[in-house]
Amino acid sequence: DTAVSQTPKYLVTQMGNDKSIKCEQNLGHDTMYWYKQDSKKFLKIMFSYNNKELIINETVPNRFSPKSPDKAHLNLHINSLELGDSAVYFCASSELGGVGYTFGSGTRLTVV
Amino acid sequence: KNEVEQSPQNLTAQEGEFITINCSYSVGISALHWLQQHPGGGIVSLFMLSSGKKKHGRLIATINIQEKHSSLHITASHPRDSAVYICAVVRNNNDMRFGAGTRLTVKP
Numbered sequence: 001d002t003a004v005s006q007t008p009k010y011l012v013t014q015m016g017n018d019k020s021i022k023c024e025q026n027l028g029h030d031t032m033y034w035y036k037q038d039s040k041k042f043l044k045i046m047f048s049y050n051n052k053e054l055i056i057n058e059t060v061p062n063r064f065s066p067k068s069p070d071k072a073h074l075n076l077h078i079n080s081l082e083l084g085d086s087a088v089y090f091c092a093s094s095e096l097g098g099v100g101y102t103f104g105s106g107t108r109l110t111v112v
Numbered sequence: 113k114n115e116v117e118q119s120p121q122n123l124t125a126q127e128g129e130f131i132t133i134n135c136s137y138s139v140g141i142s143a144l145h146w147l148q149q150h151p152g153g154g155i156v157s158l159f160m161l162s163s164g165k166k167k168h169g170r171l172i173a174t175i176n177i178q179e180k181h182s183s184l185h186i187t188a189s190h191p192r193d194s195a196v197y198i199c200a201v202v203r204n205n206n207d208m209r210f211g212a213g214t215r216l217t218v219k220p
Contacts, residue, residue, distance in 0.1 A: 031206050041149075041196065043210040056207050090155060098143045098202030103155040 003027050006091050006104035013081055014112055021076045021107045023091030030096065031055070032074040034066060037088040037106070046089075049074050081111045115139045118199050118211030125218050131186040133214045135199030138180065145208070146173050146184045147198040155198075158184075189218045 004025045013019050025032060033056075034046040047066045048056035054066070063079045078085060091104040116137045125131055137144070146158045159166050159173040161182065166173050170189075175182040186193055199211040 033207060035208070040212075042212055043198065043200075043208075045207045045209070048205070048207045050206070055205055088153060092208075094202075094206060096206065098145070098160065098206055098208070101145055101157050101160065101202070101208070103147075103157075106153050106155075108153075 003102050004091055004093055004104040006089075006107050008107060009105065010108050010110075012110045012112065015081055015083060017081050018077070018079045019081060019109070020078070021089055021091075021109075023074050023076070023104055025072055025091075025093040025102070027093055027100065027102060029093035029100065029102075030071055031094050032068065032071070033092045033094075034074065034076050035090040035092060035103075037090060039087070043090070047074075047076075078109075081109075083111050085109060086111045113138070114212065115209045116199055116201055116211040118214055120214060121212065122215045123217070125189050125216070127190055127218055127220050129189050129218075131189050131193075131216065131218075133184045133197050133199075133216070135182045135184075135211055136180060137182075137199075137201045137209075139201065139203060139209065141201040142204055142206075143202040144175055144182050145200045145202065146182070147200055147210075149196040149198060149213070151195070158197075160202075186216075189216075191218045191220050194218050 049068045052068045094101040161175040172185040196213045198213045200208040
C-alpha cells in the first residue's frame with residue numbers, strides 16, 4: 001500500500017563502489033524526483049523525470065545516473081562512490097503543478 | 113542567498129503555546145508546501161497552497177502571493193508537534209526548492 005517506496009532504507013558501502021537505489025510509486029503520478037538531504041538537513045533537487053523523460057538535472061556529478069524504465073519507477077545509480085555522497089536520498093512523485101507531492105521514506109547512504 | 117528563507121531556525125515552546133513559522137521566497141512559484149519531517153526522517157506534506165489560507169485541525173497555513181510570503185501557525189501546541197517544518201516552493205517545472213527548515217521542540 002506504500003505510495004512511494006524506496007529500497008534499500010539503509011546502505012553502507014566503501015568508497016569507489018557502485019550502488020543503486022530503487023524507487024517506485026503507485027499513485028499514477030507523471031513526475032518523479034530525486035532529492036538529497038545533506039548532513040545539515042538541507043534538501044536539494046537532483047533530478048526530475050516526467051513520463052520517463054529527464055526534465056531537471058541540477059549540476060549533479062556524472063557519477064549519478066537516474067534511470068526511468070517507466071513512469072512508475074525512477075532508480076538512481078551512483079558510480080565510484082565518494083565520502084561526500086553520504087546523505088539521505090529521497091524519492092518523490094507528484095502530479096503536474098506539484099499536486100499530491102508524496103515522498104518516499106528515504107535511503108540513508110553512508111560511504112566509508 | 114537561498115531562494116527560500118525560513119525563520120526561525122530553531123523554536124522551543126511550552127505546550128499550549130501558539131506558534132508561527134515564516135517563509136519568504138524569491139522565485140516564481142506555482143504552489144507552496146509546508147512539509148513536516150519527524151526525527152525518524154519521513155517527510156509529509158501538511159499543506160499545499162497557491163493562495164489564501166488553509167486549516168487542518170490545529171494547523172493553519174497562509175500565503176500572500178504578492179508579498180511572496182507564507183506562514184504556518186500551530187494553535188495549542190503539543191509535544192507531538194515537535195518536528196522539523198520545511199517550507200518548499202514548487203517552481204513552474206514542478207521541482208521543489210526548500211527552506212532550511214525550522215526545528216520545533218514543544219515541551220510538556
